[in-house]
Amino acid sequence: MAPGSPPDPAIAAMKLNERSLAFYATCDAPVDNAGFLYKKGGRHAAYHRRWFVLRGNMLFYFEDAASREPVGVIILEGCTVELVEAAEEFAFAVRFAGTRARTYVLAAESQAAMEGWVKALSRASFDYLRLVVRELEQQLAAVRGGGGMALPQPQSLPSAPAPVPALPLPRRPSALPPKENGCAVWSTEATFRPGPEPPPPPPRRRASAPHGPLDVAPFARLHECYGQEIRALRGQWLSSRVQP
Amino acid sequence: MRYNEKELQALSRQPAEMAAELGMRGPKKGSVLKRRLVKLVVNFLFYFRTDEAEPVGALLLERCRVIREEPGAFSISFIEDPERKYHFECSSEEQCQEWMEALRRASYEFMRRSLIFYRNEIRKVTGKDPLEQFGISEEARFQLSGLQA
Numbered sequence: 001m002a003p004g005s006p007p008d009p010a011i012a013a014m015k016l017n018e019r020s021l022a023f024y025a026t027c028d029a030p031v032d033n034a035g036f037l038y039k040k041g042g043r044h045a046a047y048h049r050r051w052f053v054l055r056g057n058m059l060f061y062f063e064d065a066a067s068r069e070p071v072g073v074i075i076l077e078g079c080t081v082e083l084v085e086a087a088e089e090f091a092f093a094v095r096f097a098g099t100r101a102r103t104y105v106l107a108a109e110s111q112a113a114m115e116g117w118v119k120a121l122s123r124a125s126f127d128y129l130r131l132v133v134r135e136l137e138q139q140l141a142a143v144r145g146g147g148g149m150a151l152p153q154p155q156s157l158p159s160a161p162a163p164v165p166a167l168p169l170p171r172r173p174s175a176l177p178p179k180e181n182g183c184a185v186w187s188t189e190a191t192f193r194p195g196p197e198p199p200p201p202p203p204r205r206r207a208s209a210p211h212g213p214l215d216v217a218p219f220a221r222l223h224e225c226y227g228q229e230i231r232a233l234r235g236q237w238l239s240s241r242v243q244p
Numbered sequence: 245m246r247y248n249e250k251e252l253q254a255l256s257r258q259p260a261e262m263a264a265e266l267g268m269r270g271p272k273k274g275s276v277l278k279r280r281l282v283k284l285v286v287n288f289l290f291y292f293r294t295d296e297a298e299p300v301g302a303l304l305l306e307r308c309r310v311i312r313e314e315p316g317a318f319s320i321s322f323i324e325d326p327e328r329k330y331h332f333e334c335s336s337e338e339q340c341q342e343w344m345e346a347l348r349r350a351s352y353e354f355m356r357r358s359l360i361f362y363r364n365e366i367r368k369v370t371g372k373d374p375l376e377q378f379g380i381s382e383e384a385r386f387q388l389s390g391l392q393a
Contacts, residue, residue, distance in 0.1 A: 014252065015301030018245045020322040024306045032385040056306065056352035057287065072246030077255050077286055096251050123383060126286035129355050136362035136374055143369045 025053060025060040025070045032056070033120040035113060036065075038088060040105040047088060047107060052117075057126045059094075074104055081121045090114040094121060256283065256290040256299045262346050265294060267333030271321075277333065287352050289320070303330065310347045316340050320347065360388055 033054040038047035039061060050061040050071065057077055060070040074094060084093045088107040092114060095103045108114035260283040268280040268291055280300070281292040287306060290299040307323040316337055319329040334340040348354070363386065366374045375381040 014249055014299055016247060016252070017303045017322070020307065020324065021245060021247075021304055023322070023324045024304065027307070030384075056356075058304075070245055074248055075252055075255070078251060078258075096248070096254075098250070098254055101250060101254075102248055120384070123380065123385070126352055126355065129352065129359065130286075132375075132378070132380075133355055133359045133362065136359060136366060139374055140362050140366050140369075143366060 021058070021073060022069050024055065024058070025062075025073070026068065029055075032124065033117060035117070036109060037061075037117065038107040040088075040107075052106075054120055054124060057124050057129075059121065059124070076121065076124045077126060079121075079125070081118050083118070092118050252288070252302060253298060255285055255288060256292075256302065257297075258285050260285050261350070262343065264334075264339065264343070266335075266343075267331075269331040269333075271328040271330055277331070282332070284346060284350060287350055287355075289347070289350070305347060305350045306353060308347070308351070310344050312340075312344065318344050318347075356385065359386060364388075 031053050033052075035052060036049055037052045039050050039052075040047050050063065051065040051067065053060045053062070053070075057075065059074040059076055061072055061074075062070050076094070079094050079096050082093045082095055084091050084105060086105060086107070088105075090108040090111060090113065091105060092108070093103050093105050095101075106117070108117055262284040264282060265279060266282045267277045268282065269275045269277045279294055281294050283290045283292070283299075287304060289303040289305055291301055291303075292299045303320065305320075309321050309323065309326060311319050311321070311329075313319050313331065316335070316339075317331065317333045318340055319331050321327070321329045332343065334343060363374055366372070373381050375383075375386060380386060
């Protein structure tokens with residue numbers, strides 16, 4: 001059941017093999033990330049400290065690290081991972097598309113932990129994994145078939161890419177390093193007050209597919225595209241300041 | 245266990261790797277065979293009543309075993325409880341074979357093993373790590389040590 005929404009008596013809840021999920025959550029194999037995070041209960045609810053375990057495209061959360069069964073799971077397909085402005089330090093959000101979609105606001109206990117989680121979660125979807133596998137499949141076929149030792153240039157992937165910024169953008173204190181090519185985007189929730197500070201950096205383009213961080217278009221073209229966007233945003237910002 | 249049902253429902257509407265109307269019988273004793281629209285999307289198997297838009301249910305396909313049952317039929321069970329089987333009946337031997345192969349390769353863990361395999365093969369041939377150009381060579385999830393049994 002989606003937490004917080006009243007059950008509709010006319011429609012039975014969707015069945016899910018929860019027992020198997022619980023076993024997958026607690027099996028012995030290495031996890032993709034684990035640690036304590038604070039999870040916001042709802043829009044106006046308090047944060048609860050939970051033990052989170054990321055395995056594949058499933059983000060499980062437990063009462064604590066010793067619990068045998070998860071309290072819940074967040075299925076990570078079709079989401080974006082964003083930094084957010086929140087009362088809580090080191091906060092980030094897992095946001096799903098669609099009307100009435102839930103946004104999970106989480107907070108880590110350190111800057112490093114937050115960055116680690118944002119990276120891990122941005123790359124957690126099955127879709128993303130499949131894109132990488134297909135790319136490698138092609139590369140292997142090419143190096144075997146071509147007979148050469150050189151690694152072929154990777155093809156542009158079909159999904160719309162999130163461009164890696166080429167320019168050193170003015171950054172908020174909680175920004176990720178520029179080499180990050182995951183899907184962290186600037187949250188649209190942050191309020192912007194025109195003032196002496198520089199304009200906010202432009203939001204990263206959201207990929208139309210859940211993840212498209214593997215853009216390998218020519219650097220010069222990316223540089224130009226990004227530059228145009230920044231010029232446009234700066235123009236808007238400047239004109240908004242001029243208004244009486 | 246709580247889960248984001250809306251998102252799972254949205255996922256069930258995504259383009260499927262495989263979709264077909266099959267006979268399906270649940271694991272409970274005395275379950276009856278029912279016609280279901282069965283849809284494979286990423287590592288989930290959704291099943292719908294043939295005239296409905298929302299799925300009756302979903303199976304996460306991690307740590308599962310896909311076994312041939314009688315001709316034209318197969319079952320899905322999970323490592324922790326191999327006797328608890330979801331039965332599926334296909335309209336032909338060919339369809340049965342197709343589904344079994346697709347389901348065996350459908351898990352995230354299988355996909356991860358494939359990635360590690362390709363990465364190593366490419367490294368062997370070229371001497372270079374293909375993940376470096378994507379900036380993900382240090383990702384924990386793509387290391388050999390991350391492999392499950």
